[in-house]
Amino acid sequence: MTVSGEKTSLQSMNPLETALVIGGGVAGMQAALDIADQGYKVVLVEKTPSIGGVMAMLDKTFPTLDCSACILTPRLSEVSRHPNIELLTYSEVTGITGKAGDFRVKVLKKARGVLIDKCSGCGECVPHCPIQVRNEFDQNLGYRKAIYIGFPQSTPLVYTIDKENCIKCELCVKSCDREAIDLTMEDEMIEIPVGSIVIATGYELFDVSVYHRLGYGRFKNVINALEYERLINASGPTGGKLMRLSDGKIPRSIGFVQCVGARDVQKGVPYCSRVCCMYGIKNAVMAKELHHDIVKNVTIYYADIRAYGKGFEEFFNMSKERFGIKFIRGRVGELEEDNATKNIVIWAENTETGEFLKQEHELLVLCPGILPPKGLKDLAENLGLEVSIDGFIPISYPASNPVDTDVPGVYVAGCAESAKDIPDSVAAGSAAAMRASITLARGGDI
Ligand SMILES: Cc1cc2nc3c(=O)[nH]c(=O)nc-3n(C[C@H](O)[C@H](O)[C@H](O)COP(=O)(O)OP(=O)(O)OC[C@H]3O[C@@H](n4cnc5c(N)ncnc54)[C@H](O)[C@@H]3O)c2cc1C
Numbered sequence: 001m002t003v004s005g006e007k008t009s010l011q012s013m014n015p016l017e018t019a020l021v022i023g024g025g026v027a028g029m030q031a032a033l034d035i036a037d038q039g040y041k042v043v044l045v046e047k048t049p050s051i052g053g054v055m056a057m058l059d060k061t062f063p064t065l066d067c068s069a070c071i072l073t074p075r076l077s078e079v080s081r082h083p084n085i086e087l088l089t090y091s092e093v094t095g096i097t098g099k100a101g102d103f104r105v106k107v108l109k110k111a112r113g114v115l116i117d118k119c120s121g122c123g124e125c126v127p128h129c130p131i132q133v134r135n136e137f138d139q140n141l142g143y144r145k146a147i148y149i150g151f152p153q154s155t156p157l158v159y160t161i162d163k164e165n166c167i168k169c170e171l172c173v174k175s176c177d178r179e180a181i182d183l184t185m186e187d188e189m190i191e192i193p194v195g196s197i198v199i200a201t202g203y204e205l206f207d208v209s210v211y212h213r214l215g216y217g218r219f220k221n222v223i224n225a226l227e228y229e230r231l232i233n234a235s236g237p238t239g240g241k242l243m244r245l246s247d248g249k250i251p252r253s254i255g256f257v258q259c260v261g262a263r264d265v266q267k268g269v270p271y272c273s274r275v276c277c278m279y280g281i282k283n284a285v286m287a288k289e290l291h292h293d294i295v296k297n298v299t300i301y302y303a304d305i306r307a308y309g310k311g312f313e314e315f316f317n318m319s320k321e322r323f324g325i326k327f328i329r330g331r332v333g334e335l336e337e338d339n340a341t342k343n344i345v346i347w348a349e350n351t352e353t354g355e356f357l358k359q360e361h362e363l364l365v366l367c368p369g370i371l372p373p374k375g376l377k378d379l380a381e382n383l384g385l386e387v388s389i390d391g392f393i394p395i396s397y398p399a400s401n402p403v404d405t406d407v408p409g410v411y412v413a414g415c416a417e418s419a420k421d422i423p424d425s426v427a428a429g430s431a432a433a434m435r436a437s438i439t440l441a442r443g444g445d446i
Helices: 026-037 053-057 068-081 171-175 225-231 276-291 312-321 376-382 422-441
Strands: 018-022 041-045 085-088 091-099 102-109 132-135 142-145 188-194 196-199 222-224 253-260 297-302 326-329 332-337 344-349 356-361 363-368 410-412
Touching: 018 026, 018 188, 018 422, 026 041, 026 053, 026 068, 026 085, 026 196, 026 422, 041 091, 041 102, 053 068, 053 225, 068 085, 091 376, 102 196, 196 422, 222 225, 225 276, 225 363, 253 276, 253 356, 276 297, 276 312, 276 363, 297 356, 344 363, 410 422
Parallel strands: 018 041, 018 196, 041 085, 196 410, 222 363, 253 297, 253 363, 297 326
Antiparallel strands: 091 102, 102 188, 132 142, 332 344, 344 356
16 A cells, blocks of 8 residues: 555545545544544545635534634645545535445536645736626625635635636736636546545535525524534625624624524424534524624524534633623514514513513524535435435434445535534544545555
């Protein structure tokens, strides 16, 4: 086995020395690092221009309120600098054949319009681009140019041209001293031999606009939790100032609505998304941390509080005792917008006291449940797998093989299997890395 770290041509990799990781969130990054540290080659395929996944969008992490970027950024550079990891960002797996020890993987490398080896990430091109569109990394609350990086720590730190919006004016091309921009670049299909595979494609959020009564998309001061994360993030569109979208004012009263789309067999999904209680409490605390002189009332409307992890119950109690967060058990019914103030008036039943409540908040945050990402079913089919009833990748024996799928040599990590928090996603990444490495070590004979 080669442990040299030299970049081998992808097509001629030895499958018994190479693993594929699909998805570059925190789970996939951990899997890639652990496989690579054992001396194997890893091809890490990420569909967006940068690795990092949802963790890169978060401000703080529960229950310790550690800075998300401070934990993630060193890991991003570790992955990008690791001699055994080949990073294929802005790429997607389109087909897989073969078996453990000898898979053939077709990967579509989308044309970035920028040469990875030449771009230094200096950003000189950006002011020259005349096109401004919403930045999806900021949940469409901020703007970016048609030549862009999603966030400052994007990895690789290489710009991408958004073909849909580029008008081919070539001003960016002329501005680039390094001649790194090539608007004629085309998509490329490559085939890579690998011996084992880790699926780490993460999740997407439930679309809260499904609940018309909750006003998302109709009322400016109703937002979802990931939008809130971007608003309180120092590198987000407001520089970390929590503002109402209607008037830019810091809200004095904030409501958080839990379980939007989760545990709802009618319009949502039946399962619990596991992370929403804790991220709701975290974000309630953050409002007080950031603007304690202005934010006076923070109320969480919940069904149950599932503070199941280490330090979670203590964090929940601290949010009440130290930060004065109010908790009301009860689902929110109707809500409406006050025409003059744009405040949100909600009606909810307190299911502990039986009281019907009318409350007014200057900002309402909906905390959505977690869904399998679009395309997971097709990817699973390519691998000879069926997704489970909830749409995630099933595992063969949860108690004894928690990262093994039904296809030998194919493993799953993080939220691709089910909703998980960051520590559990990282642990699953390491576990899947171990299983994928064992498959390689045994020559695919598992
Ligand atoms: C609002 C909010 C706040 C949160 N706060 C916390 C917190 O404070 N603490 C905590 O522990 N957890 C928190 N979480 C949960 C946390 O986001 C997840 O635990 C973590 O992101 C899971 O990592 P992952 O790698 O499994 O998935 P993801 O972060 O979703 O990464 C998956 C990656 O795979 C890529 N991908 C998807 N499909 C494909 C494909 N077909 N091919 C190639 N690439 C693909 C995606 O682009 C993405 O980069 C929060 C979640 C939300 C919604």
